[in-house]
Amino acid sequence: MHWAPQSAQKVLRSEATALIASLGKESHWTQALHTLAELRVTGPKPDAVLLGAAVAACGRGKAWQHALELLDETQRLSLPDLCLWRMCAQSPPFDMASAVPLVTGGGSGIGLGLAEEFLKLGATKVLISSRREEVLKAAAEKHAGKIHYLVSDAGKEQDRAALLKWVESDHPDCNVLVNNAGIQRRVAPATDEAPWSERAAEIEINFAGPVHLCALFTPHLLKQKQAMLANVSSGLAFVPFTAGPVYGATKAALHSYTLALRYSLEQTSLRVVEIVPPAVKSNLGGSHDFGEECDVFCAAVMERVAAGELEVGFGFSESGRLADRVTNQQAMVGISKQMNVQTYAAA
Ligand SMILES: NC(=O)c1ccc[n+]([C@@H]2O[C@H](COP(=O)([O-])OP(=O)(O)OC[C@H]3O[C@@H](n4cnc5c(N)ncnc54)[C@H](OP(=O)(O)O)[C@@H]3O)[C@@H](O)[C@H]2O)c1
Incomplete structure (x- = not known):
């Protein structure tokens, strides 16, 4: 040729x-x-x-x-339409020395890993919450004086409201919310005879909880000089998860919600981040002894979050989210911009 x-x-x-x-x-x-x-x-x-x-x-x-x-x-x-999503997916570095994060589900697994990375990157105070006091207490004792906790069920509306009250009264300097708490039911859908309450709990903890907490915390976070909402979704947000269809759907919904929130808040001091784990060793679903090492995953993503990246995957979840980004999100951003989407002015 x-x-x-x-x-x-x-x-x-x-x-x-x-x-x-x-x-x-x-x-x-x-x-x-x-x-x-x-x-x-x-x-x-x-x-x-x-x-x-x-x-x-x-x-x-x-x-x-x-x-x-x-x-x-x-x-x-550097093409115009590609520039648009890049702009949305990158912010200036986050000053970790002045970060005061609240990590839900922060007493164990990925939540504790993320909490500890905040400390390693310079934060001097980290707040954690979950249902089991003994787990939270152990984490606080391990990092005496640096980790503070509140027993709180992210699946209960009144607990979520109480979490904000605790922050406003005891830790008004909190400037980061990490919606990490999550559960996973692995089931065979055709023969799953569990009561509705089990599926409802998965939806409540994985999706309704983060949406409610984002709504509750946004006014508080908008008052901070720099602030961050970080939602922990999953590589399974981008592919159907046959072994846990409700779980996958909650994560896909959280991904969509996080994107919409990011675009609508992009002019403000509140950045909206999505952490997209692949399979990571933890207790998810009762046991999850396959996948990436939890500390390796948490260190890698937090370094990128600190550098200003707004959507961060690792391993297969990184390639999955990038493929999805090019095929679907370019079109989505273009359409959203034509539909007079509500955006918020800079603080
Ligand atoms: N591990 C993976 O392969 C993987 C992959 C993709 C995404 N993720 C996501 O990463 C996040 C963390 O999961 P993980 O892997 O670290 O699982 P994990 O080891 O089971 O930890 C889950 C944490 O969430 C807390 N939690 C669960 N339900 C809660 C509730 N109703 N209210 C408050 N806290 C609650 C648990 O504490 P208590 O029991 O004390 O409440 C625990 O600290 C989840 O959102 C999960 O979907 C994990």
């Missing part, structure tokens, strides 16, 4: 795009990649449209790894 000189770049790029697209339609994804490789050496620089054609070709050939790598490259291009 021969590519003409620089002056004819525009036409040639469209020709190359058409060629790669037609190879993709015929499921010749290896040839499409070969053409792309040749183009990189001799032709015009690939743009997002051309890369998109190559992604589609790889998708038809089920060459997912190649498709993801190309999607990643697409995101690094």
